């Protein structure tokens with residue numbers, strides 16, 4: 001017989017191992033990709049998860065918000081016990097599968113091999129979504145006195161506008177004194193607890209020239225060529241000007257990456273009149289996002305780009321939130337529980353973000369991110385979760401609430 005409440009919930013979680021694998025496998029088969037990334041949103045996945053929570057006796061709340069495409073973006077909240085809560089905030093949405101030819105198995109059909117489950121979203125954020133759900137189930141079915149909450153949120157991958165931001169701003173769900181675990185930052189052997197995030201700036205740049213037949217370039221202005229030059233110049237400027245390091249963060253420098261590029265013309269023999277590209281900037285808190293933006297605009301206003309017009313739009317902006325105190329209760333509880341159950345002492349660090357934790361920190365709540373993975377595999381082809389890691393994380397989540 002287990003000698004204390006924490007041991008009891010840990011044993012219960014272990015007894016759910018097979019069901020956790022089944023839940024993950026079922027979830028992988030229900031894609032939850034944002035409409036802005038070509039998907040249908042989280043609706044069907046939310047239905048499945050909500051009915052599972054209900055089957056365990058939880059009464060759930062569902063908060064839905066319509067996005068720009070008119071798609072309803074659901075958020076599901078379940079609680080157990082009363083009083084100051086420990087919350088688990090996990091996101092249901094995933095990025096798209098990317099280049100299918102890079103996947104060894106169907107990204108939307110769970111493939112189990114060597115103790116791993118492969119599929120899109122298994123690592124980010126499926127592993128700890130399942131872990132947090134089963135931690136709550138263990139707490140509830142053990143009858144132990146605890147006060148916990150679970151929020152399955154939408155739209156995390158594209159800025160959380162229809163997800164955690166709405167729940168924090170518009171709903172009276174989270175209370176002063178509540179603790180927040182946002183297990184959307186995983187580390188090898190769970191050696192790191194994320195307590196700080198960089199600022200984030202996603203910029204859309206539209207370069208407009210003049211479209212003509214490719215055989216007569218002198219009659220037009222090739223937007224592709226100017227956009228390519230501009231990408232290289234912005235990239236070089238940012239990396240040389242914003243190069244300082246802060247060893248608390250991983251990676252220790254700011255990051256500036258040209259990422260998405262929109263399709264321009266359909267034919268090889270057309271010189272594009274418009275070319276649109278994006279930069280993803282993750283900036284150490286010592287720098288101001290306004291300075292980064294102004295420096296980018298200054299590059300574009302130089303003489304060499306005078307034959308094109310260049311427009312800027314902010315696709316997403318998150319100024320850095322104040323870090324969670326290393327001595328806060330949520331960090332202390334996580335550290336102590338991880339040490340006891342996993343035998344390692346995790347170290348608090350900052351990351352490039354952005355997880356839902358930053359939205360809580362901006363409101364003055366203590367939020368920490370922790371979870372275990374074998375290797376960094378989020379957003380990549382052949383994404384997987386280790387079943388052992390998923391179960392181990394669930395045990396930590398349940399035990400830290402006892």
Ligand SMILES: [Zn+2]
Pocket residue numbers: 091124125156184
């Ligand atoms: Zn994530």
